[in-house]
Amino acid sequence: MDLRGKIVLITGASSGIGAAAAREFVRAGADVALVARNAARLNELAKELDGAAHVFPADLGDPDEVVALAAEVKARLGVPDVIVNNAGAGRWLFVDESTPHDFRAMAAVPYLAAGYVTCxxxxxxxxxxxxxxxVVNSPVSRATWPGAFGYAAARWGLRGLVNALRADLRGTGVGVTEVMPGKVSSDYFANNPGSEERVPAVSAIVPTVTPEQVARALVAATARDRRRVLLPLMLRAVAAQAWLAPRLTDWLMGATGAKRR
Incomplete structure (x- = not known):
């Protein structure tokens, strides 16, 4: 896909991977629709992007707000050429630490949000x-670690969403790309205190990537119509192991993952 002149809608665009992806798409010649709850941060980014960005504050966990968002985007810009489902949130909790409201919040974003926006x-x-x-996903959708019940379930949901989209959209001209980075040096863990300590120790073999590295890979995958991209390179080996040796992977995640105190 030639990205020049295309409309790209990016969720979770107020910081991290979303903001970096917006910058990268604009460098490629696209116009971007920035979506997140934090209107002030979206406006700051739009000002930086100097006319190539349009701000649409919304709570993507609310289907009524997504319907209103879609109507506004189509009225102002038209139907997006690319949708980047990047919005993500959620504390890492064991199931017995979680309340029904915790689980609902972690399912709402990213899983339900991606489904709502796509629909x-x-x-x-x-x-x-x-x-x-x-769809921006997480390695937990391949190798599940303890202490992140709602987060892991939502990311496995995203994996299913990707597969269902591919089945439904085959032959329509609409493609699907899954982007899966390892640990990212964004403000995610600062916004979800207590979660970083639950990253399995074995994951130290996978280098941390920056939001900018993920954004470059995401934009390149979009332009080249790639089905899936994993980064860094070592993460491909981890995903292959999860596919070929699921019991070994489960054991490693449990042995090196979070323990109840």
Whole structure:
């Protein structure tokens, strides 16, 4: 896909991977629709991007707000050529530390949010016969570690969403890309205190990547119509092990992961 002049909608665009991806798409010649709850941060980023960005504050965990968002985006910009489902949140908790409200919040974003946003534009994209849906996922969707119950369940949900989209959209001209980075040096852990301590020790073999590295890989994968991209390179070996030796992977995650105090 030639990204020049294309409309790219990015969720979770107020910081981290989302903000870095917005900058990278603009460098590639696209216009970006920035979506997140924090309007002030979106406006700061839009000002930096100097006319190539449009701000749409919304709570993506609320389907009514997503319907309203879609109507506004289509009225102002048209149907996006690319949707980047990047919004993500959630504390890492054992199931017995979680309340039903905790689980609902962690399911709402990223899983339900990605589904809501995709559904809001899918019919128009299929009717047009072109476009790409990008989903940013986590390694926990392949190798599940303890102490992150709701987070892991939501990310496995995203994996299922990707597979279901590929099945439904085959032959429509609308492609699907899954982007899966390892640990990212963003403010995610600062915003979710207590979670970083629960990263399995074995994950130290996978180098940390920056939001900018993820953004470059994401934009390149979109432009090249790639199905999936994992980074850094070592993460591919981890994913292959999870596929080929699931019991060994489960044992490693349990042995090196979080323990109840």
């Amino acid at each position: 809001a534009f899918a019919a128009d994209m299929v009717r047009r016969g072109s476009g790409r849906i990008v």
